[in-house]
Amino acid sequence: MVYKQTSQMFNESEQLLLESFVTNCNSDVFCLYNLPEVVKGALFSRYSRSDKSLRRILLDEFINAPEAGLVDPENRASDRLVAIQKATGFYDRVLIGYGDDSVAELGGAHIACENISNIAAKALEDSRLGISPLEKSTRYVPFNSQVNGHYRYCREPSIMGSSYGKLYEKTLDNLFDTYTQLIDPLLVWVRNCIPRDSDTSERGYNSATRAKALDLLRGLLPMATLTNVGLFGNGRAFEYLLVKLNAAPHRELRSLSQSMQWELDQVIPSFVKRAKTERGAKYAQYLSANHQNTELLTQKLLGNRQAASSTTVQLVQYDPQAEMKVVAAILYPHSNLTFEQVRAYVRDLGTSERVDIINTYAGERESRFHRPGRAFEEVYYTFDILADIGAYRDLQRHRVLTQERQRFSISHGYIIPPELIDADLVKPYKEVLDIAAETTELIAKDLPDASEYVVPFAYLVRWRVKLNLREVYHLVELRSTRQGHPSYRAIAQQMYQQIQIHHPTLVDSMKFVDLNDYALERLSSEQRIDFKLRQQNQ
Numbered sequence: 001m002v003y004k005q006t007s008q009m010f011n012e013s014e015q016l017l018l019e020s021f022v023t024n025c026n027s028d029v030f031c032l033y034n035l036p037e038v039v040k041g042a043l044f045s046r047y048s049r050s051d052k053s054l055r056r057i058l059l060d061e062f063i064n065a066p067e068a069g070l071v072d073p074e075n076r077a078s079d080r081l082v083a084i085q086k087a088t089g090f091y092d093r094v095l096i097g098y099g100d101d102s103v104a105e106l107g108g109a110h111i112a113c114e115n116i117s118n119i120a121a122k123a124l125e126d127s128r129l130g131i132s133p134l135e136k137s138t139r140y141v142p143f144n145s146q147v148n149g150h151y152r153y154c155r156e157p158s159i160m161g162s163s164y165g166k167l168y169e170k171t172l173d174n175l176f177d178t179y180t181q182l183i184d185p186l187l188v189w190v191r192n193c194i195p196r197d198s199d200t201s202e203r204g205y206n207s208a209t210r211a212k213a214l215d216l217l218r219g220l221l222p223m224a225t226l227t228n229v230g231l232f233g234n235g236r237a238f239e240y241l242l243v244k245l246n247a248a249p250h251r252e253l254r255s256l257s258q259s260m261q262w263e264l265d266q267v268i269p270s271f272v273k274r275a276k277t278e279r280g281a282k283y284a285q286y287l288s289a290n291h292q293n294t295e296l297l298t299q300k301l302l303g304n305r306q307a308a309s310s311t312t313v314q315l316v317q318y319d320p321q322a323e324m325k326v327v328a329a330i331l332y333p334h335s336n337l338t339f340e341q342v343r344a345y346v347r348d349l350g351t352s353e354r355v356d357i358i359n360t361y362a363g364e365r366e367s368r369f370h371r372p373g374r375a376f377e378e379v380y381y382t383f384d385i386l387a388d389i390g391a392y393r394d395l396q397r398h399r400v401l402t403q404e405r406q407r408f409s410i411s412h413g414y415i416i417p418p419e420l421i422d423a424d425l426v427k428p429y430k431e432v433l434d435i436a437a438e439t440t441e442l443i444a445k446d447l448p449d450a451s452e453y454v455v456p457f458a459y460l461v462r463w464r465v466k467l468n469l470r471e472v473y474h475l476v477e478l479r480s481t482r483q484g485h486p487s488y489r490a491i492a493q494q495m496y497q498q499i500q501i502h503h504p505t506l507v508d509s510m511k512f513v514d515l516n517d518y519a520l521e522r523l524s525s526e527q528r529i530d531f532k533l534r535q536q537n538q
């Protein structure tokens with residue numbers, strides 16, 4: 001595509017200065033690079049209050065301002081980035097003068113958090129707006145490696161400093177030993193049950209069967225299991241995340257907040273500094289006090305009652321007027337009437353007219369990536385889900401919805417994958433899970449928050465999910481795909497089936513929900529990889 005020439009002209013020396021920071025000097029569309037994140041934020045912040053172009057502001061107010069420290073006058077412009085700390089005072093003044101909270105969204109950082117527990121990983125991934133996480137997979141990576149003869153799990157300090165320290169280590173070592181011992185026999189069993197066919201390469205087959213064995217055994221991993229999480233996020237989201245971690249009951253999370261603050265201070269100091277000021281501390285106290293008080297109140301009000309249902313997926317709330325509301329939202333942007341008028345019009349429509357409108361709007365979907373638009377955000381569904389922590393770990397990562405869980409505990413029991421029964425490997429699996437329950441209960445008497453570290457992924461957790469119809473399409477179609485883990489595939493399938501009972505026309509366009517069961521989930525993905533590898537080698 002050819003963009004029109006920009007009216008902004010730069011002389012030769014200006015171009016020389018600019019070219020290390022912008023992708024071009026002659027088009028109206030360009031990217032910034034090679035600049036500290038705080039500078040980019042400050043620059044955009046000035047942009048909104050100036051008639052100048054961004055490159056002109058960069059030149060006049062940043063590159064040519066020695067105080068900004070962008071260009072070292074002794075060196076060529078290419079060696080010009082000086083320490084961010086030196087320039088921070090300058091950018092902070094620019095931000096105070098021209099910025100508001102949203103300026104901190106204009107710069108971001110990649111941060112890696114390694115060797116953190118799954119309690120910490122879930123806390124990081126609980127962020128929604130502005131953060132994109134990636135986590136080491138229990139499907140592709142066996143979690144039984146050791147460092148200096150020790151399995152890699154969090155030695156939770158308050159437990160290790162208590163009389164439960166030895167029991168904690170013994171229980172977790174037991175879980176990891178069993179996980180390790182079961183991998184090979186289970187792999188043999190999987191390969192015997194599903195022999196390789198001529199369509200599948202040895203590479204693809206080995207990969208799919210290994211993934212299956214690791215999927216089946218992940219229930220043995222305790223929440224203390226160490227993992228790695230990489231996050232890309234904007235400054236504002238990180239600031240909130242740091243405050244939330246500081247308010248957490250777990251010591252590991254508060255300490256993680258300090259480490260993250262230290263590292264983020266080196267790349268986006270201005271954007272995250274309020275997390276460590278009195279304002280940040282007060283915010284953390286507010287969150288933590290409210291959490292504790294509400295927990296106490298709930299205990300007082302509901303503490304003695306037992307859960308009345310063990311249903312996996314329960315549709316608790318839906319809108320009886322959903323169809324009318326969605327149809328009105330579909331027509332509204334294309335009319336010039338008030339929303340109330342459109343709704344009144346839709347109320348009088350017959351079923352077939354409404355169906356026509358919904359089908360026209362959803363159109364011919366050729367893949368799950370063809371998502372219906374925002375009219376589907378007009379209605380919400382609330383689900384109560386009781387499923388293994390493994391499934392929760394996967395589904396928690398969705399962001400365009402509200403999810404809140406109860407405590408990780410052993411009180412709802414655990415799942416036993418039927419394959420383990422068929423493979424005659426269920427005895428050791430159950431034994432260590434039962435022992436883990438005893439240890440969890442014992443520790444929970446004195447250290448309820450820390451006891452969550454013992455709970456293995458096979459145990460059930462209850463959580464609430466409230467999501468709009470548009471996210472239902474995304475989540476259900478993605479999470480029911482063949483390559484998904486059977487635990488969350490079943491949840492996605494049930495969500496679909498329960499909505500379908502009440503609103504068949506609204507989910508009629510959900511063409512890519514997969515309701516089948518598969519013996520080897522990864523197989524078709526591996527076959528696709530084989531195909532691509534063959535094409536590359538041709």
Ligand SMILES: Cc1cc2nc3c(=O)[nH]c(=O)nc-3n(C[C@H](O)[C@H](O)[C@H](O)COP(=O)(O)OP(=O)(O)OC[C@H]3O[C@@H](n4cnc5c(N)ncnc54)[C@H](O)[C@@H]3O)c2cc1C
Pocket residue numbers: 129130131132133134135136137397398399400471474475478479483484485
């Ligand atoms: C088979 C399978 C294997 C997986 N394996 C791994 C793994 O090994 N490691 C791992 O870490 N994760 C893994 N995931 C999880 C995956 O990476 C996502 O985190 C998860 O599916 C939720 O994110 P989402 O973007 O799809 O959906 P949601 O968060 O529900 O968002 C819905 C949609 O909104 C948009 N959206 C939401 N947030 C943003 C944003 N910040 N920026 C831009 N667009 C946004 C996107 O279009 C997105 O698809 C796996 C998922 C599947 C299905």
